[in-house]
Each structure stands twice: as structure tokens, then as C-alpha cells.
Amino acid sequence: MRRVRRAELARDAVVVAPFLLNKLLVAGECVGRIIEVEAYMAFDPASHAFRGMTNRNAVMFGPAGHLYVYFTYGMHHCANIVTGTAGDGQAVLLRAVEPLAGVDVMVARRGRPGNIADGPGKLCQAFAIDLGSNGTDLCRPGPVGLFDDGVAPPATPVSSRRIGISVGIDTPWRWTVSGSS
DNA sequence: AGAGTGATGGGCT
DNA sequence: GCCCATCACTCTT
Numbered sequence: 001m002r003r004v005r006r007a008e009l010a011r012d013a014v015v016v017a018p019f020l021l022n023k024l025l026v027a028g029e030c031v032g033r034i035i036e037v038e039a040y041m042a043f044d045p046a047s048h049a050f051r052g053m054t055n056r057n058a059v060m061f062g063p064a065g066h067l068y069v070y071f072t073y074g075m076h077h078c079a080n081i082v083t084g085t086a087g088d089g090q091a092v093l094l095r096a097v098e099p100l101a102g103v104d105v106m107v108a109r110r111g112r113p114g115n116i117a118d119g120p121g122k123l124c125q126a127f128a129i130d131l132g133s134n135g136t137d138l139c140r141p142g143p144v145g146l147f148d149d150g151v152a153p154p155a156t157p158v159s160s161r162r163i164g165i166s167v168g169i170d171t172p173w174r175w176t177v178s179g180s181s
Numbered sequence: 182a183g184a185g186t187g188a189t190g191g192g193c194t
Numbered sequence: 195g196c197c198c199a200t201c202a203c204t205c206t207t
């Protein structure tokens with residue numbers, strides 16, 4: 001099981017997003033297989049980076065392979081993986097993972113059994129990812145990592161429209177592993 | 182299965 | 195002061 005290399009993430013978000021399917025998100029004892037992602041490109045009206053760099057989205061403009069975490073709706077965190085070249089302002093939103101290890105811990109954090117990581121907010125709660133993890137380098141040993149266990153992403157990833165946004169809904173930049181929602 | 186809605190707080194115009 | 199890259203609960207088909 002090898003760590004995902006920075007060079008693999010230093011490509012456009014629309015390329016990296018399907019590449020990330022079936023990769024493993026690891027945080028402490030918790031492991032999950034990525035099954036749903038969305039790409040947010042530069043000059044993408046739905047992207048946090050669209051209006052330029054601010055304190056909140058600064059990590060998006062840094063080098064690829066870092067975690068961009070933001071707080072939204074007054075109660076949820078969402079996790080993104082920075083892609084492209086530094087300065088681009090690109091990222092891939094992690095929307096869902098299949099829990100593989102540390103399920104007990106995730107259920108305890110969630111406070112309820114079942115459907116513990118099938119949404120961007122739930123995923124962050126289950127993996128204890130919050131603003132304290134913002135900027136973490138996933139390509140170096142640390143509290144959060146991204147690994148490849150040799151399971152290839154789907155040969156023909158399923159793409160569809162992104163969710164929860166009101167602009168940029170024309171671009172099919174959401175990818176799922178076939179069989180998951 | 183799907184639509185409607187309240188919770189709740191930081192970010193930005 | 196309004197807008198969310200959400201979730202869970204309720205009520206309706």
C-alpha cells in the first residue's frame with residue numbers, strides 16, 4: 001500500500017477526481033475507500049476559488065496534495081484535496097467513502113449507526129476532520145493520508161452533475177464508483 | 182422515494 | 195444581511 005504521490009495530484013481536478021476513486025483515505029485508525037468526488041476547477045463559478053484568494057480558501061492556491069477543509073452551514077466541515085499547479089485554485093471535494101476500518105470509532109463520533117460516511121459532512125465527522133486539519137500535507141506522513149492499495153479506479157467512471165450548488169450545474173464533474181449512489 | 186424545513190455560524194458583498 | 199460544495203427529521207406520495 002503506497003502513498004499517493006504529489007505528481008499524481010498536480011494535474012487538473014477533472015483528471016484527478018476520477019483517479020481518486022478507490023483510493024484510501026486514512027486518518028488515525030479510520031480507513032475509507034473513496035467512492036464519490038467532485039472536481040472544482042479554476043475559473044469555475046461554483047468553486048470557492050472563483051472570486052480569488054481569501055483567508056478561507058488560501059490552501060486551494062497552494063501546492064497539490066494538501067487538504068482544504070472548510071466549515072459550512074454553521075455545523076458541517078467539508079474536505080477537499082488540492083490539485084493542479086500552485087496558484088491554480090483547484091480542488092476535489094470528497095463526498096463519500098466506504099468505511100473499511102475504524103468503524104466503531106466512526107459510529108461513536110457520528111452518534112448513530114449506519115450511513116456514517118456517505119456525505120461530505122458526515123465523512124468529515126466520522127474521520128474527525130475539521131479546521132485543525134486544514135492545510136495538512138497528504139503526501140507526507142501525518143495525521144491524514146491518501147493511499148493506493150492497488151485497486152484501480154473504474155475503467156469508465158460514472159460522471160454526473162455536481163450537487164448542492166446553484167451555478168456551474170452544467171458541467172458533469174461529479175464522479176462515483178459504479179454501484180454507489 | 183421525494184419534498185420541505187429548521188439548525189447554526191463564518192465568510193463575503 | 196444574505197449566502198451557503200449539509201444533515202436529519204417530518205410530512206407527503
